[in-house]
Amino acid sequence: MTVRFAVVGTPEDRRVTLFRDAVVARGLAEPHVISWRDVLAGSEFGAPEGSVLRIDSPGEDARADALLRGPGDPARVGEGAAWYRAFLAGLERVSALPGVRPLGDVGEIGVMFDKRRCHAALAAAGVPVPPGFEARSYDDLREAMAARGWARVFVKPAHGSSASGVIAFQAHAGRIMAVTSATWTGGVLCNSLRIRKVTDEAEARRLVDFLAADGLHVERWFPKASAGGRTLDLRVVTVAGRPTHAVVRTSRAPMTNLHLGGARGDLDLVRGRAALWERVLEVCTRVAGCFPRSLSTGVDVMVGSDWRSVAVAEVNAFGDLLPGLHDFSGHGRDTYAEQVEAVVHDRW
Numbered sequence: 001m002t003v004r005f006a007v008v009g010t011p012e013d014r015r016v017t018l019f020r021d022a023v024v025a026r027g028l029a030e031p032h033v034i035s036w037r038d039v040l041a042g043s044e045f046g047a048p049e050g051s052v053l054r055i056d057s058p059g060e061d062a063r064a065d066a067l068l069r070g071p072g073d074p075a076r077v078g079e080g081a082a083w084y085r086a087f088l089a090g091l092e093r094v095s096a097l098p099g100v101r102p103l104g105d106v107g108e109i110g111v112m113f114d115k116r117r118c119h120a121a122l123a124a125a126g127v128p129v130p131p132g133f134e135a136r137s138y139d140d141l142r143e144a145m146a147a148r149g150w151a152r153v154f155v156k157p158a159h160g161s162s163a164s165g166v167i168a169f170q171a172h173a174g175r176i177m178a179v180t181s182a183t184w185t186g187g188v189l190c191n192s193l194r195i196r197k198v199t200d201e202a203e204a205r206r207l208v209d210f211l212a213a214d215g216l217h218v219e220r221w222f223p224k225a226s227a228g229g230r231t232l233d234l235r236v237v238t239v240a241g242r243p244t245h246a247v248v249r250t251s252r253a254p255m256t257n258l259h260l261g262g263a264r265g266d267l268d269l270v271r272g273r274a275a276l277w278e279r280v281l282e283v284c285t286r287v288a289g290c291f292p293r294s295l296s297t298g299v300d301v302m303v304g305s306d307w308r309s310v311a312v313a314e315v316n317a318f319g320d321l322l323p324g325l326h327d328f329s330g331h332g333r334d335t336y337a338e339q340v341e342a343v344v345h346d347r348w
Helices: 014-025 036-041 062-069 080-095 106-112 115-124 138-148 201-212 274-290 335-344
Strands: 005-009 032-035 052-055 132-135 152-157 167-172 175-185 188-198 216-220 230-239 242-251 296-303 310-316
Touching: 005 014, 005 036, 014 335, 032 036, 036 062, 036 080, 052 080, 062 080, 080 106, 106 115, 115 216, 115 274, 115 310, 132 138, 138 152, 138 167, 138 201, 138 216, 152 201, 167 201, 175 201, 188 201, 201 216, 230 274, 230 335, 242 274, 242 335, 274 296, 274 310
Parallel strands: 005 032, 005 052
Antiparallel strands: 132 216, 152 167, 152 216, 167 175, 175 188, 230 242, 230 296, 296 310
């Protein structure tokens, strides 16, 4: 079977390079690349007739970011609602390309990029997720927590990614603490590679109220397993409906994202517990079933402190950037090669 790939992405982005390498290594023609900048700017773009089209992340591209949410520091937090509207409009332009077969459904991508809609879809399908609610302000957050008897929550911007603007928040006995990587720089809230603790309630209120303008999804804190003094969770990649790759992420902070100081852990800690591992695989398969028209998903799975329970924290439309990680079935393929193989063998 001869396959011709095209990809929508940022040409300089590592994701595009790694996917290109996987395609070429399979003996196929180099993918045709469509720049997100052209899509978002309304420029003309196209793909060869009959192409299989991969839709990738806009990436950390300042020009694309400006087209998505307006000019400003690309590291700033906020304006997620504007970003989301522009992103959906771009997806619609991509979906209108004639004669191509997308590997990711634009409607499903839209759901994955809205934490409220994604959480609701997972819960409706019986996927274990922490209970949650929407908040419109700091006062709304505190009142909803008190009504439910929750002392600890995760506050997440509805359309954020990479822990941008996420706050691990707790309130007990008249004291509060907010843990976040967002910090004010010259009056602008920006992402930082350092996690900080906020104990001043006025500052916590300022943070939450600022982020609430674009919508907040709040989830009850899920106590996670730990090893060696570090909490852990997993990023599991599914391809063609089944889990294929997984990495353990560990951290001393509530956020385990690798760019925030998290580190890769030992997958055998989870795989060595047969019942737990089977549960992880079953849950991730069910998550993939919620997005049947998307070739791949990146599922963030939390393992409970009891080492038996699991819950899904996030589903990522572009969650396959795990360089150097091979599939756990023993084929030696990375996440991109696995997707190419699924298409070549008509499993998608």
